Amino acid sequence: MLLEINPLVLPDPGLMIWSAIAFFILLFILGKFAWKPIMKAIAEREKGINDAIATAEKVKAEMAQLQSDNEKLLAQAREERATILKEAKDIKDKMINDAKEQAKTEAAKIMAETQQAIENQKMAAVIDLKNQVGNLVVEVAEKVLRRELANKPEQENYIKQLTDEIKLN
Amino acid sequence: MSLKRIKPLLAVAFSVYICFFCNSSFAQETPHHEAASTEAPDHKKEEKFDVASTILEHIRDDHNWHLWGHHSVPLPVILKTDKGFEVFSGAQLVDEHHEPVVYNGNYPYKSFEGKIKIVNEDGTVNEEASKKVLDVSITKNVASLLFTVLLLIIIFVSVANAYKKRGVTSAPKGFQSLIEPIIIFVRDEIAKPYLGDRYTAFMPFLLTIFFFIWINNLLGMVPFFPGGANVSGNIAFTLTLALFTFIITTVNGKKHYWQHIFWMPGLPVPMKIFLIPIEVMGVFIKPISLTIRLFANMTAGHILVLSLIALIFILNSLAASALAVPFTVFISMIELLVGFIQAFIFAMLSALYFGMALEEHHEEELVL
Numbered sequence: 001m002l003l004e005i006n007p008l009v010l011p012d013p014g015l016m017i018w019s020a021i022a023f024f025i026l027l028f029i030l031g032k033f034a035w036k037p038i039m040k041a042i043a044e045r046e047k048g049i050n051d052a053i054a055t056a057e058k059v060k061a062e063m064a065q066l067q068s069d070n071e072k073l074l075a076q077a078r079e080e081r082a083t084i085l086k087e088a089k090d091i092k093d094k095m096i097n098d099a100k101e102q103a104k105t106e107a108a109k110i111m112a113e114t115q116q117a118i119e120n121q122k123m124a125a126v127i128d129l130k131n132q133v134g135n136l137v138v139e140v141a142e143k144v145l146r147r148e149l150a151n152k153p154e155q156e157n158y159i160k161q162l163t164d165e166i167k168l169n
Numbered sequence: 170m171s172l173k174r175i176k177p178l179l180a181v182a183f184s185v186y187i188c189f190f191c192n193s194s195f196a197q198e199t200p201h202h203e204a205a206s207t208e209a210p211d212h213k214k215e216e217k218f219d220v221a222s223t224i225l226e227h228i229r230d231d232h233n234w235h236l237w238g239h240h241s242v243p244l245p246v247i248l249k250t251d252k253g254f255e256v257f258s259g260a261q262l263v264d265e266h267h268e269p270v271v272y273n274g275n276y277p278y279k280s281f282e283g284k285i286k287i288v289n290e291d292g293t294v295n296e297e298a299s300k301k302v303l304d305v306s307i308t309k310n311v312a313s314l315l316f317t318v319l320l321l322i323i324i325f326v327s328v329a330n331a332y333k334k335r336g337v338t339s340a341p342k343g344f345q346s347l348i349e350p351i352i353i354f355v356r357d358e359i360a361k362p363y364l365g366d367r368y369t370a371f372m373p374f375l376l377t378i379f380f381f382i383w384i385n386n387l388l389g390m391v392p393f394f395p396g397g398a399n400v401s402g403n404i405a406f407t408l409t410l411a412l413f414t415f416i417i418t419t420v421n422g423k424k425h426y427w428q429h430i431f432w433m434p435g436l437p438v439p440m441k442i443f444l445i446p447i448e449v450m451g452v453f454i455k456p457i458s459l460t461i462r463l464f465a466n467m468t469a470g471h472i473l474v475l476s477l478i479a480l481i482f483i484l485n486s487l488a489a490s491a492l493a494v495p496f497t498v499f500i501s502m503i504e505l506l507v508g509f510i511q512a513f514i515f516a517m518l519s520a521l522y523f524g525m526a527l528e529e530h531h532e533e534e535l536v537l
Contacts, residue, residue, distance in 0.1 A: 007283070007284060008229065008404065012230065012284070013405070014247075014311070015230060015311060015405035015406060016408065018305070018310075018311040018315075019410070022314045022318045023409065025318055026321060030321065030325050030326075030373070031373040033322075033329060034325035035325075035373045035377070038349075038352060039369070042352065048337065048338060
């Protein structure tokens with residue numbers, strides 16, 4: 001009885017029936033032709049966006065990995081270059097030293113040979129000198145002997161003269 | 170030189186002419202208003218202006234859709250009595266002044282405040298016979314409801330076609346871009362928080378109920394045809410929707426849900442027995458609260474707007490409109506917000522009840 005005070009709060013069965021019918025029609029048609037494709041499309045788009053973001057993240061990580069790899073390689077290359085340079089320097093030094101050594105020994109050898117040659121020449125010259133001196137002595141002795149046989153003072157004088165000549169020689 | 174002198178003169182002449190013209194037009198209008206305002210009280214004196222009945226007339230359902238003045242769209246009246254179905258035009262129930270008259274169909278019918286009753290020979294209502302009448306007419310509300318259904322189907326099927334046509338990878342465009350955020354809002358703010366992973370099964374219902382209520386709220390705000398019907402402010406409509414929520418909740422109720430109602434776990438036995446009637450009442454109070462919340466909010470908004478407009482007629486002066494119209498605009502703005510919020514709350518609480526029905530053993534795990 002309380003509800004009949006105001007017709008506003010008295011639900012009208014006719015309108016209830018029509019509301020139910022309208023709602024069922026709406027639920028059926030929209031569910032089939034609107035909500036299903038729309039929700040599917042939105043879900044697909046969101047999945048696409050998520051995938052794109054994930055891919056971007058992955059690529060970013062790969063890029064970072066690549067960069068660190070590059071840096072590692074670069075450091076390695078730098079190290080290698082340093083070792084190569086060091087080795088080259090060592091080889092160079094060694095070569096120079098070797099060359100020096102070789103030059104030294106070579107020079108020593110040449111010197112020794114030269115000295116030998118000089119010695120030989122000297123010896124030859126001395127021998128030659130000796131021979132000449134011998135010859136001269138023999139010649140002088142011959143001449144002296146010849147003079148002596150002729151004139152004594154003259155001989156002496158002549159000897160003296162000869163000896164002077166030798167001195168000049 | 171002479172032209173330069175003429176120019177300001179022309180300007181002065183023109184402004185004087187305009188001022189004169191305005192004054193004359195005001196002068197013409199003033200008596201017209203006076204005539205109108207003097208005419209109105211005479212009319213009112215004849216039949217006293219009853220604010221309450223006028224407002225209630227606007228809020229309640231009717232068998233004719235009033236357009237303006239003496240024009241209205243007659244709607245089909247469908248009645249089921251013990252003599253079977255009966256269809257006639259709503260125009261038969263009123264005379265040319267929109268006063269209800271008796272229509273003699275299978276019974277003599279007369280409309281009392283929008284409800285069709287059977288009258289006796291002497292014009293009094295035959296309550297006993299009236300109870301047998303089932304009125305399934307296409308009333309103003311039903312017509313508005315069907316219009317809403319058509320509107321929603323057109324809107325959302327076209328949006329769905331836009332997805333099919335434009336593909337899912339491209340950004341939404343036009344109307345699609347207006348609707349999509351709202352759909353995502355319903356999904357992320359209503360369905361997901363309360364239903365978790367099982368939200369997909371309830372999305373069609375929640376979306377339908379949300380947009381159905383919202384568009385009815387919005388159309389109810391439109392003061393002229395084809396709006397103006399107070400559908401979402403009608404208790405029959407809100408009760409029907411709440412019943413759907415109630416049925417879905419009850420059908421989906423898992424063991425845990427029923428256990429919470431009939432044998433609350435984790436409490437002493439007397440407390441369990443004490444809680445049974447409260448919980449059982451709660452099951453029915455939930456849909457009733459849904460019904461009354463939407464009905465009362467929308468009806469209150471309509472009454473407020475109509476009352477503010479009625480101020481002009483109560484005070485019987487045009488000056489009152491200076492106050493009433495800005496207030497009406499202000500309240501209408503709030504009503505726009507309320508229309509959205511009520512649709513949101515209805516859908517959200519529905520989702521909450523579904524979530525409660527679906528809930529599995531969470532609390533026991535917490536206790537352990």
